[in-house]
Amino acid sequence: MVQQRIRWGIMGCGFISGDFVEAIKLLPASEHEIVAVGSKDKSRAEEFKKKHELSCAVAYGSYDEFVKDANIDIVYVGTRNNQHMDDVIRCANAKKNILCEKPMGLNLAEVKKMYQVAKQNNVFLQEAFWSRFFPIYKDIRKIINDGIIGDVQVVQASLGFPILEKMERLYKPELGGGMALDLGCYLVQFALMVFGKGKKIEKVCANGWTKHSVDDTGVFVVKFEGCKIASLVYTGTTVLKCGAEICGTKGRIEIPSDMNAPDKYSVTVMENDKECTKNYSHERPKGDLSKFHFPTSNGLAFEADGVRKHLLTG
Amino acid sequence: MVQQRIRWGIMGCGFISGDFVEAIKLLPASEHEIVAVGSKDKSRAEEFKKKHELSCAVAYGSYDEFVKDANIDIVYVGTRNNQHMDDVIRCANAKKNILCEKPMGLNLAEVKKMYQVAKQNNVFLQEAFWSRFFPIYKDIRKIINDGIIGDVQVVQASLGFPILEKMERLYKPELGGGMALDLGCYLVQFALMVFGKGKKIEKVCANGWTKHSVDDTGVFVVKFEGCKIASLVYTGTTVLKCGAEICGTKGRIEIPSDMNAPDKYSVTVMENDKECTKNYSHERPKGDLSKFHFPTSNGLAFEADGVRKHLLTG
Numbered sequence: 001m002v003q004q005r006i007r008w009g010i011m012g013c014g015f016i017s018g019d020f021v022e023a024i025k026l027l028p029a030s031e032h033e034i035v036a037v038g039s040k041d042k043s044r045a046e047e048f049k050k051k052h053e054l055s056c057a058v059a060y061g062s063y064d065e066f067v068k069d070a071n072i073d074i075v076y077v078g079t080r081n082n083q084h085m086d087d088v089i090r091c092a093n094a095k096k097n098i099l100c101e102k103p104m105g106l107n108l109a110e111v112k113k114m115y116q117v118a119k120q121n122n123v124f125l126q127e128a129f130w131s132r133f134f135p136i137y138k139d140i141r142k143i144i145n146d147g148i149i150g151d152v153q154v155v156q157a158s159l160g161f162p163i164l165e166k167m168e169r170l171y172k173p174e175l176g177g178g179m180a181l182d183l184g185c186y187l188v189q190f191a192l193m194v195f196g197k198g199k200k201i202e203k204v205c206a207n208g209w210t211k212h213s214v215d216d217t218g219v220f221v222v223k224f225e226g227c228k229i230a231s232l233v234y235t236g237t238t239v240l241k242c243g244a245e246i247c248g249t250k251g252r253i254e255i256p257s258d259m260n261a262p263d264k265y266s267v268t269v270m271e272n273d274k275e276c277t278k279n280y281s282h283e284r285p286k287g288d289l290s291k292f293h294f295p296t297s298n299g300l301a302f303e304a305d306g307v308r309k310h311l312l313t314g
Numbered sequence: 315m316v317q318q319r320i321r322w323g324i325m326g327c328g329f330i331s332g333d334f335v336e337a338i339k340l341l342p343a344s345e346h347e348i349v350a351v352g353s354k355d356k357s358r359a360e361e362f363k364k365k366h367e368l369s370c371a372v373a374y375g376s377y378d379e380f381v382k383d384a385n386i387d388i389v390y391v392g393t394r395n396n397q398h399m400d401d402v403i404r405c406a407n408a409k410k411n412i413l414c415e416k417p418m419g420l421n422l423a424e425v426k427k428m429y430q431v432a433k434q435n436n437v438f439l440q441e442a443f444w445s446r447f448f449p450i451y452k453d454i455r456k457i458i459n460d461g462i463i464g465d466v467q468v469v470q471a472s473l474g475f476p477i478l479e480k481m482e483r484l485y486k487p488e489l490g491g492g493m494a495l496d497l498g499c500y501l502v503q504f505a506l507m508v509f510g511k512g513k514k515i516e517k518v519c520a521n522g523w524t525k526h527s528v529d530d531t532g533v534f535v536v537k538f539e540g541c542k543i544a545s546l547v548y549t550g551t552t553v554l555k556c557g558a559e560i561c562g563t564k565g566r567i568e569i570p571s572d573m574n575a576p577d578k579y580s581v582t583v584m585e586n587d588k589e590c591t592k593n594y595s596h597e598r599p600k601g602d603l604s605k606f607h608f609p610t611s612n613g614l615a616f617e618a619d620g621v622r623k624h625l626l627t628g
Contacts, residue, residue, distance in 0.1 A: 149553070150552075150553075152552075153531060153549065153551060153552045154474075154531065154547065154549055154552050154554065156470075156472060156547055156554075158470060158559075160468075160561075162563055162584075203521055204521075205519035205520070205521050205535065206519070207517055207519050207535040207536075207537045207543060208537070208543060209537075209541050209543075216541075217467060217468065217541070217543060219535045219543055219545045221519065221521040221533045221535060221545075222521075223521045223522070223523075227523050227530075227531070229521060229522060229523075229531060229533055231533045231535075231545055231547050233468065233470055233545050235467065235468055235561070237467060237563055238464075238466075238467045238468050238561040238562055238563055238566075239463070239464075239561055239562065239563070239564065239565050239566045239582065239584060239589075240468065240470075240559065240561050240566065241559050241561075241566060241568060241582075245472075245554065245555050247474075247549070247552040247553055247554050247555075248552055248553065249476055249551055249552055249553070250553065251553050252552070252553045252554065252555060254555060268553065268555075270476070270553060275553075
């Protein structure tokens with residue numbers, strides 16, 4: 001049974017696991033505890049423990065040993081994309097709840113299998129779509145549902161920066177590389193959040209190019225039934241603004257930057273043929289941000305907090 | 315021969331002709347003069363003359379008579395889209411120089427014919443792409459050419475507002491309606507400005523919907539040779555931000571709004587993995603703006619001024 005203070009096991013010692021741990025440290029220690037760190041290599045687990053000052057956590061040099069740790073309530077799977085399926089199944093069979101970094105799997109078949117095994121073992125399994133836990137995403141859903149911007153018909157979103165050639169796991173297909181899996185997925189979840197509920201997809205068209213045998217830059221346009229369209233742009237080589245717009249017949253919502261981890265947005269409504277814009281902000285959790293690898297990762301705290309609440313309420 | 319003060323004939327008395335005339339009035343009277351106004355209906359020409367205080371202009375109730383006016387150096391064709399071809403040919407055969415509102419024709423065949431007749435008559439013919447005359451467009455071209463934002467690979471642009479059902483000429487196919495002709499063309503010229511010079515188009519994909527038998531909303535993605543892509547969104551029913559981004563490997567240029575008639579832009583470059591942004595502005599011509607139908611139409615003065623310079627320098 002999960003207690004008020006949930007006990008995390010961290011699987012994989014890369015940048016994202018480090019940022020997730022630092023984000024948890026921004027939350028009350030009475031609610032979150034990191035009890036175990038797992039790697040294929042014990043020295044790497046020890047190094048991670050030291051770097052992130054996790055003196056109370058046990059370091060494991062084997063994932064099979066790690067998942068046996070009886071103190072773990074939930075495993076954060078932060079391994080490479082191509083390892084997710086095996087790691088999730090390993091955790092599920094050990095009766096651990098799981099928060100798995102995105103993309104959950106490399107394809108639909110993998111994801112279906114992962115959910116099947118989680119269900120068989122009666123454990124919680126969630127893809128780590130941290131964006132959905134941001135307060136601004138909640139605001140946006142309410143504004144749309146309340147009809148403030150009228151009938152929403154157009155979504156535009158983009159995400160990208162020159163990162164493809166800087167990280168081996170991104171440009172190697174055998175490591176689950178390609179920018180659609182790393183960045184494109186944020187755009188898809190955004191379009192699905194706005195249009196997806198019960199709406200069929202009528203047409204998808206895509207255009208772009210590959211580099212090093214993985215996808216580098218892509219534009220995909222998704223037409224949902226009933227005059228709804230999403231135009232989504234991602235890239236691993238150019239400097240995009242990373243904004244998003246949700247446009248309706250009466251107004252629009254804009255996220256000016258960091259569309260996947262936003263700290264500000266605006267709402268524009270037409271009044272007597274003139275645009276009236278109001279700006280809002282909701283900061284990411286504060287604290288010592290010097291140890292984060294990605295500048296917006298303090299927002300992972302929203303996700304950790306949200307997952308804890310799920311677990312406590314069942 | 316064209317004198318220092320060029321003499322305009324205005325063909326068609328709709329909103330855009332009115333705005334063009336008001337824009338000319340923001341320029342020095344020693345350089346621009348409106349000498350004639352033509353309509354199919356004399357009372358409409360007289361009314362236009364009165365409304366825009368053009369006491370020195372002659373009002374014509376027939377286009378055939380209008381084009382015979384020996385005082386006209388250049389005709390501004392501001393008639394409906396479906397009339398452009400006939401009107402341009404009429405002007406060309408009367409040996410008048412021509413600035414024709416966009417879209418020049420309804421299809422490629424019409425435009426080819428118009429250029430052929432203009433050439434035969436040795437007159438100047440230009441599509442009224444006023445955007446290209448804005449100082450900000452000139453700045454942008456220089457920034458790209460100077461390599462400030464690296465290799466430009468991605469263009470995003472959008473233009474649209476709920477206007478389709480407010481203007482008969484927009485929703486009637488027989489009047490040359492549809493939003494691609496009215497708004498989409500701005501996006502195309504923008505993508506062509508950035509990528510088009512000598513670059514082949516490798517692939518185009520499009521998605522969207524129609525209303526009242528004309529196109530309402532569309533997204534088209536144009537892939538140019540050599541890893542260059544443009545994602546272009548237009549609509550006649552929803553409230554878009556109407557911004558544009560030109561994204562390269564080292565930075566980006568943003569036009570936050572009014573991408574077809576901009577008064578501000580920013581340039582962001584990456585410096586030590588951090589974004590450094592500088593904002594710039596270049597106001598549209600000042601003056602009495604109360605008589606303009608569209609809020610950015612004072613920018614038409616840039617176009618009138620640019621066309622005058624073309625005519626004077628041959």
